[in-house]
Each structure stands twice: as structure tokens, then as C-alpha cells.
Amino acid sequence: PYNSLVCCSDPLSLATFQGNCFGKTTLLGGELPASVISSNKYISGAQGTEEDWSSVDEAIRTALSAENRAAVLLVGPEGSGKTTTLKNMVVDWAKGKRLQSFSHVFYFQFRELNSLQGAFSLESLIQHSHSHTPASVQPLLQKPENVLLLFDGLSEYRHSPDPSVHSLCSDPSQEASVSCLVASLLHGSLLKGAASVVATRPTESLKCLSGTHVEMLGFLKPQRESYFNRFFTDPATAKRALGHMERTVGFYDISTSPRFCWTLCSVYKSLIDSGANLPETLTQLFVEILVHLLHTLSLSKASNRELVLALGRLASHCSLGQCSGSATEQMDSFGLQQFVASVDAFLESDRPVLSFHTQLIQDFILAICWFMDKSTYDGLEKRLEQDRRGSTFLQFFLSGLSEPLQRRPLEILLGEFNRDQIEDFRNWLKSNSEATLQGFSKDEHYRYFHLLHQAQNDSLVKEVITSTRRAISYGELSLQDAVALNYVITCVGGMETLNLYRTRSLSEEVARVLAPAMSLSQVIELADSSLGAAAVQHLASALSRGVIRKLDLSNSSLGDEKLKILCSGLKDCKLHNLKIWPLSVMKVSANCAKLCIVLTPNWRRSSMHFLFSVILYVVQNCALTAASMNALSAALCSNQSPLRKINLMQNHIGDDGMETLFKSLKQQHCKLQSLNVFDNEISGACCAHVKEALMTEHCCLSELDLSVNDVGQEGALQLCQALSQPSCPMEKLGLTRCGLTMPVFKELGSVLKSGTSQLKSLTVGLNDVGDAGVKPLWDALAHPGCLLEELDVEMTGLTDACVEDLCVAIRTSKTLKSVELRNNSLTDASVPALVEVMQDSPNMLELNLKYNDFSEDVFEMMDQCSNIRY
Numbered sequence: 001p002y003n004s005l006v007c008c009s010d011p012l013s014l015a016t017f018q019g020n021c022f023g024k025t026t027l028l029g030g031e032l033p034a035s036v037i038s039s040n041k042y043i044s045g046a047q048g049t050e051e052d053w054s055s056v057d058e059a060i061r062t063a064l065s066a067e068n069r070a071a072v073l074l075v076g077p078e079g080s081g082k083t084t085t086l087k088n089m090v091v092d093w094a095k096g097k098r099l100q101s102f103s104h105v106f107y108f109q110f111r112e113l114n115s116l117q118g119a120f121s122l123e124s125l126i127q128h129s130h131s132h133t134p135a136s137v138q139p140l141l142q143k144p145e146n147v148l149l150l151f152d153g154l155s156e157y158r159h160s161p162d163p164s165v166h167s168l169c170s171d172p173s174q175e176a177s178v179s180c181l182v183a184s185l186l187h188g189s190l191l192k193g194a195a196s197v198v199a200t201r202p203t204e205s206l207k208c209l210s211g212t213h214v215e216m217l218g219f220l221k222p223q224r225e226s227y228f229n230r231f232f233t234d235p236a237t238a239k240r241a242l243g244h245m246e247r248t249v250g251f252y253d254i255s256t257s258p259r260f261c262w263t264l265c266s267v268y269k270s271l272i273d274s275g276a277n278l279p280e281t282l283t284q285l286f287v288e289i290l291v292h293l294l295h296t297l298s299l300s301k302a303s304n305r306e307l308v309l310a311l312g313r314l315a316s317h318c319s320l321g322q323c324s325g326s327a328t329e330q331m332d333s334f335g336l337q338q339f340v341a342s343v344d345a346f347l348e349s350d351r352p353v354l355s356f357h358t359q360l361i362q363d364f365i366l367a368i369c370w371f372m373d374k375s376t377y378d379g380l381e382k383r384l385e386q387d388r389r390g391s392t393f394l395q396f397f398l399s400g401l402s403e404p405l406q407r408r409p410l411e412i413l414l415g416e417f418n419r420d421q422i423e424d425f426r427n428w429l430k431s432n433s434e435a436t437l438q439g440f441s442k443d444e445h446y447r448y449f450h451l452l453h454q455a456q457n458d459s460l461v462k463e464v465i466t467s468t469r470r471a472i473s474y475g476e477l478s479l480q481d482a483v484a485l486n487y488v489i490t491c492v493g494g495m496e497t498l499n500l501y502r503t504r505s506l507s508e509e510v511a512r513v514l515a516p517a518m519s520l521s522q523v524i525e526l527a528d529s530s531l532g533a534a535a536v537q538h539l540a541s542a543l544s545r546g547v548i549r550k551l552d553l554s555n556s557s558l559g560d561e562k563l564k565i566l567c568s569g570l571k572d573c574k575l576h577n578l579k580i581w582p583l584s585v586m587k588v589s590a591n592c593a594k595l596c597i598v599l600t601p602n603w604r605r606s607s608m609h610f611l612f613s614v615i616l617y618v619v620q621n622c623a624l625t626a627a628s629m630n631a632l633s634a635a636l637c638s639n640q641s642p643l644r645k646i647n648l649m650q651n652h653i654g655d656d657g658m659e660t661l662f663k664s665l666k667q668q669h670c671k672l673q674s675l676n677v678f679d680n681e682i683s684g685a686c687c688a689h690v691k692e693a694l695m696t697e698h699c700c701l702s703e704l705d706l707s708v709n710d711v712g713q714e715g716a717l718q719l720c721q722a723l724s725q726p727s728c729p730m731e732k733l734g735l736t737r738c739g740l741t742m743p744v745f746k747e748l749g750s751v752l753k754s755g756t757s758q759l760k761s762l763t764v765g766l767n768d769v770g771d772a773g774v775k776p777l778w779d780a781l782a783h784p785g786c787l788l789e790e791l792d793v794e795m796t797g798l799t800d801a802c803v804e805d806l807c808v809a810i811r812t813s814k815t816l817k818s819v820e821l822r823n824n825s826l827t828d829a830s831v832p833a834l835v836e837v838m839q840d841s842p843n844m845l846e847l848n849l850k851y852n853d854f855s856e857d858v859f860e861m862m863d864q865c866s867n868i869r870y
């Protein structure tokens, strides 16, 4: 009977509407909308986008009350709650709760309209369809603007709603085919001014309709929470069930389907009631679902097997898009006739063509049958390739079921699976995982991580991942990816590098899921990423528990507040969390142009124990100011602080921040060896603090880069006073573009000659002092007390006049290895002497003469020396 149409709000009509909803409640199909509504389980779904969602009911209401209202097109995937939403609208209207501006609401289901043959007028269609309609409906239709039309399931409509293929009618008493009446209603020629809502899965037919689109997202986290709370009346059980679901399957798109939530809650309820464990993976969940269904059907083992194999044949056809013929023909051809009473549990048997309640159960049945009956399927590779393109869950389920523990409950009910088929799949999984993980495609890596996660076979993961730890970025990852990545990393006991480069928005959830993997990784690469404070919190606690020795957060807009959070993790770093590594691993890239908090090794040569600590890069453009320096200072001074090297390049620390930092350098616990404060809005005023720190007994700062700051003459001279002290630990000093003057160079020359200075590397480029200014440095190099190995005098205004002193310096020095002379004004005239001295000095690794005033004539001569760059 076609009577799911409401035309007035009398109680009898409402009861008929609610009582005559088609189908029945099934585990996979869902709880009937009428029952959902009457048992107060209705939750308004979400619409819009995941980032910007609102209630579907609200969106429909707003669209219907708009001044120039258009049709509302309610679009959502299977099971997203379209029918339930429409039916709830009807019930609310009939109860006088909502939509009271409408005097009449008509609910049509396209599936039922398909079956109406012959000619109808709108009046006779309504008369025919609803027993409670008054004898004459004409008065009801007198004011179309007070009428609301609800159309459900456009994607199931057999006819075209395209107005161009119908002669649209406008007279409610005119007879026409049902398809013509429907098109006339949808396009407003009939009942002009009436409001309408059309609900549908995504379909081509939508192109023929205009209106306000409302995209159904289904149940996001907040709706899931409300739904669970209504499903499980006991709040503690609801909390437990929801928490478990969110942790194990809440990251799959399907968890937004209200239909899936119903299935899941029903299975969880029965497991909780019987005291059983809840499933950990999607495969385990579907094993439970099928076990539950088969138990309910109470068939013999042989019949169970027969039924599943027949469903498998149907699934195979549906998956290839070959489902055709009437439902009865299909039942016959797939051998389902004998199971008429059982198929409702799996199929939407009230539809013209048989289909599974959900794509997931179709994939699951297909996977089982693959392993049960070798003869049904041929060509594993081909089929899996198809699955990959079709983005179904077939491979997930095959992976899960290939593990004996996971398929065991099913084998009890269905009999043993085919060992050869399983072995074939396992070999396929292993060899494809190995081959793929050698490559560099992030998406492909993730694809196999997901399959390995489903299989839950730790030793398989260890077998395929040992040789494949490549430095590809796993950044920009979804929560689902994070779960799989964390699983494989924890299985193999950690990766040397966890590369999350360019994760533009590392959410709290992703960071929480990844925390175990982070604490097992020695290097975490998060350059060019962006992290919220909550994500930094997880990172900090992973640091405090972990074995990390290097963290790169360059260009991550970290900011003071988040650095403070991170420092709390650094403070808590315990010595036993540090790993013992061979010395060779300790080398930090010499060409560290990026800045960082680098926490390098704390090692004692005497004991031959090389304790590795965190290397933390908080690099360029992290928007740090003096505000976070107290926190950093506390981390530096904490007992057994792991911080050895800090790179804070291109931030805004200023003199106050420097004062804080350098005060901590005087503390006994601070073991900082390297500090880079390149371009940090620092003036010479801070040099008094630097000097004080360097002259303290405990200070072990051996590398300092103050380049691109306004240090100036006064500041630099203060530094020189510290450098001239025998106890000064400084070995590498950077003063590029610091406004240095000739007196400073002169003082630096004296320091180098003093015989007490430990300086091995001096960078004083971009200070325009000319030949005379640099001369004290050449003289120092020729002095036996000078230990300098690297000198950088780029762009200091040097000419050919310096070459004689330079050559003497190179020839005499016992330690010098490289001289940086780029961007000066040397000419061809200097080349013979420079080539000669370089040829005579085997210790010299490099003389960089790029961007001087040479002509091509001397290139050949310079080519004779492999250690000259020009």
C-alpha cells in the first residue's frame, strides 16, 4: 500500500504515518526512523563541512523560511540520515513543534512512486495514496504557499526529473503520468509557490534541479556523543563505548554514518552485556557483526556457508557494477532463494534491485568468500588493483582475515577457509609492502601501513619495515593515517627519523595518537609545520619520555607560549631516556644555516660514554621574543638538562631575552655548548652579559653566532675581553655584519695571538674594514699561538694589497684549513701567488674566491688547484 503520505496533523494520520514506515529494524539496515523518533534517539545530523558545520534541521528550517525560498536539496551518502531527518520533520510538524507555517505536509518516497502505473491527477494521486485524505482535496491545495512537499530518495527514481522531457502541467485536476506530475511539482509549475525538500544520495539527476544544497555530514564527534548517550542509558557504559569507538574506528569516514553508529552500538551492547572484549580493528568489528547475524539466524554450519557463498556471488557482481535484473531474478541466479527468510539481515530486499545494506558488508562478504572458495574468484592481482581504484575496504578485510586469530570466530561458524588462498594473499601483502616501502610515495606507504594495521601481525611489520626506513615525509596526515603510522613505528620499536615535514596543521588528536611513535623516534622533523598548543603539549610529553635527540621546528611559527610548553618537556627529560650512541652519530651538519635550539651530546672522553641528548631546532621565523626566554632558561638550568645546542635564528629575542639566556649560562647545571642568535634584534648592550657568562667557571659555551645584530665596537670589544681569558671556552664565533671596526679587528688579532685563545673558527664577514682592518688577522694567523682553522672575511673590502699577508698567513699557519674571501675585490694579478701558496699548503681544504674581480684568463690557472673555488 502506498500510504506514507501525511496531509494533515490529526493524530490518526500521524499514527498511520509512523506505523506504516517500510522495512524493519535490522542490525545493518538501521533502526526504523519511526522507532528512532519515538524512542527519543533522534539526533539532528551535521551539515556543511567538517570545519564549519551546523545542524541539518536548522539549515532546512532556515532555507524554508527564507523570503525567496528555493527547493532544499538534501544530499548525503547511504545511511547518512536523510529519510530519518524528513520523517522527523513530519512528526515534529504534526505534533505542532516545528514548521507551523505550513498547513499541509506531503511525504513522497521515489521508490514507491516508481511502482505507480497509469494516469493520475495531483488530487487523485493524493486520494489514492492516503486513506485519511478528505474526499475532496482541492481546498487543501488552495494555498500552495502553505504546502510543504518532501521527496525522499531521488537516486532511486526510475524516471527523469528533467523538465525538458515532460510536458509539465499546472492544473491539480489534470491527469498525467506520475513522472510528469512529479516533474511538474519539482519544477514548480504544479502547486506553484509550494515549498519542497528533495533528499537524495549524490546522483546525476540533481543536475536537473535547482535549489539550496544542504550537504549531510551525518554524525560528527558531538552528534556521536549525544547518540551514544541516548543509546546506552547508563552514562558510564556510553562513555566507555564511545571512547573505544573513537580510538579504534572513529577516524574512518564511515563513523559519521548514523546507520553505522546504530550497528556499532548494537554490537557493542551485546558484547558488553556478555562481558566480551570490544573489537580493536574494523575487521574485528565486522567479524563480530557477522557472528552476531549468523547466531541470530540459527542456521546449520553448512547452511551458514551456503548463505555466505551465495551472498558472496551477489557481492562480486555488485562490486563490478553488474547488478541487474529484478530482485527475484537475482535471488534465483545467486542461489539466495532458499534463504528468503534470512536475506533481510544483509540486503535491502524491499528495493527493486538487490543491494547490501552498506558497502562495508558487501566488501566484507566478498573478502570472506575470497578465502572460502577458491573457484569464485580468479586473478588476485587484477581484483586488488580494481579495489585500489574503487577505494573500498576489500583489501582491509583481506588483510585482517588473513590472520588466524582474527578469522577464528568465523571459521567456527562457516568452516575452515582455504589455506592456499590465504597464503597467496599473505605473499601478495608481504612482497607488495616490501617493494612499496622501498619507494618514495607517501600515499603508497600509507596504503600499506593501513593494511598492516588491519592485519595486527607485529612480526610481519618487522619483516617488511627493517630495511625501509627512508626519509620521506609522512606529514599532512589524517587521524586514520596517524593511527596506522603509529602502529607500524611502535611495532618496529621506533624509527630513526620521524619525518613530518610540512604538516600544516598538526591537530591535537593526531599528536596524541602519534605520541608513542614520537617518543620512540630519535629525530623528529617538523619544519614548515604548524602546531596548536595542545599538539605541542603532546610533543613535550613525548620529549620528556622519549629518546629524541633532534627536533626541527623551523618555520613553524611556534611563538613564545608554545615554546614555553615545549620547554616543560625538556625540563622533565630524564637521563635514563637518553640513548647511548656511537660518536659518529653526534655530528651535526656543519652547514647548519638554519637556526636552532640544538641540544647536542654531553660526552666524557675519559669514560668513553657518549650520552646523546636532544637537539632542538626552533629555527627561523618562530616568532619568539624575550617572553619565552625564562622558560627556555629554566629548561637549560634544570638538573641534567639535555640541551646542548640551541638555534634561535631570526627571532626577536632582543637584549632582555639575551640577558635571561646568558644568566642561565652561568648556572652549574647549564651545559649549553652552542648558541645561535643570528638576526635577533640584539645590541652591544647584551655583550656585558655575554662577557660575564663566558668568564664564569661553569660556562661551557664553545659556539656563539651573534651575526646580523647591532653588536658594534663597544660590544665587540667587551667580547674580546672575555675571549682573552685563558678559561674562555669559545671555539667558534660568528660576528658577520655586526658593525665591527678596525679597533675590533685589531683586538681580535691580539686575542688570537695571545696563546690562550681556543678560537678555531672566526666569521667576521660583511664588516667593511678594508685591507688595513683585516691585516691584524693575517698577522695573527702567522703567529705560532694562533689555533684558527677557519676564517671568514667575506665582503670586508679586501684588494690585491692584502695578498702578500694572506699568503704568509697560509704558508706559516699550522692549523688553518679554510679561508672565505667571497665578494671582495681581488684581481687577476693576485692569482699566481694564491695558486702557488695553495699548491704548497696541503693542510688547506678550501680558499673561496667567488665573486672577486677575476677575468676568464685566470680560470685555467685556478683550475690547477682543486681546493680553490672561484
Ligand SMILES: Nc1ncnc2c1ncn2[C@@H]1O[C@H](COP(=O)(O)OP(=O)(O)OP(=O)(O)O)[C@@H](O)[C@H]1O
Binding pocket: 029, 030, 031, 032, 033, 036, 041, 042, 043, 044, 045, 076, 077, 078, 079, 080, 081, 082, 083, 084, 085, 200, 201, 227, 257, 258, 259, 260, 262
Ligand atoms: N538523525 C538520526 N538520529 C538517530 N539515528 C539516525 C538518524 N539518522 C539516521 N539514523 C539511523 O541510521 C539509519 C539510516 O538512516 P536513514 O535511512 O535515514 O539514512 P538515509 O540517508 O536515508 O540512507 P539511504 O541513502 O541508504 O536511504 C536509520 O535507520 C537510523 O537507525
